[in-house]
Amino acid sequence: MRLLFVVPSLLLIIGVLWDTFETIILPRRVVRRLRITRLFYRSTWARWRWLSLHSVPLARRDSFLGWYGPLSLLLLIGIWAVSLICGFGLLQWSLGTHVRDADGNSGLLTDLYFSGTTFFTLGLGDVAPKSGVARTITVFEAGTGFAFLALVIGYLPVLYQAFSSRELHITLLDARAGSPPTAGELFRRAADGEIAETTRTLLTGWERWSAELLESHLSYPLLAYYRSQHDNHSWLAALTMVLDVCALIMAGIDGIPAGQAHLTFAMARHSAVDLSQIFATQPRHESDRLPAETLAGLREVLADAGVHLADGDDVDRRLTELRGKYEPYVSALSEHLMMPLPPWLPESSRLDAWQSTAWND
Secondary structure, X not given: XXXXXXXXXXXXXXXXHHHHHHHHHOOOOOOOOOOHHHHXXXXXXXXXXXXXXXXXXXXXXXXXXXOHHHHHHHHHHHHHHHHHHHHHHHHHXXXXXXXXXXXXXXXXHHHHHHHHHHHHHOOOOOEEEOOHHHHHHHHHHHHHHHHHHHHHHHHHHHHHHHHHHHHHHHHHHHHHHOOOOOHHHHHHHHOOOOHHHHHHHHHHHHHHHHHHHHHHHHHOHHHHHOOXXXXXXXXXXXXXXXXXXXXXXXXXXXXXXXXXXXXXXXXHHHHHHHHHHHOOOOOOOOOOOOOHHHHHHHXXXXXXXXXXXXXXXXXXXXXHHHHOOOHHHHHHHHHHHOOOOOOOOOOOOOOOHHHOOOOOO
């Protein structure tokens, strides 16, 4: 009867190792649906969202959601390690338990204990393999444990370096576009200088940021759950704001060439669409972030700052068409990740993050 567990234990070991390889080493999107990591994040994130909505006060909700990313990573690594230990222990047991302690005792619990000590510490010596097959499995498990721990240690710095690079650009938006960042505020503040050169420089940098966001978050999707330092900042809000700015320039703003806006828009939309596919979020077409009265207010704010947004039905139609290319995707991501999208116009009473302190002075 024990031999019936040989195949399941081998499948468990191979499945966990393959999932670890796809998650940590493979630098590309994995489209396969049946994955330990995918099932883990879908099940745990749904419960974490539910808990935040029903048990956490609104003022502390974003902080609570911010715990999910780091905790989920630690839990996932723990699940991988425990699964491998159980797989190797079950394999030893299914082949006849050729593992004995100092008193000659054996059994499934002894095999699991021996597997755990072998995986993490290369064995403590109180339990030893007594056959060639058991020794072969022990050597393979010791090598697997060593490689697994090395990969995890090397994985964490890469992950946090990508997170830090992403957040650096988001933090720079605070003084340039407000908190949360909005397209209207960015144009209003840019109008104080050479607006054409300022926007071109900004959009060039944000084209690169969007490309880095796409590459890092496709390779490591769990980064999407890592939230920014401030409640009113997020990578999704920054990405949406950049798309809003590009859409306005492409619709027609006097004195600002649309060349760089086209390039940045293409890269940013690519990021929004692909990340929406990664999380299997269906595009939402029912929301309207820019109704007619808001658009009229945006034109007025821009005009007061000396920025002329072209008017007329053709311009409005062009703007609606451009918004339709990305808003359904960022809206779906916003609902799934519980990251609010930025408005087109800032709240007049809202201070930037750099202007506020814990003492409100």
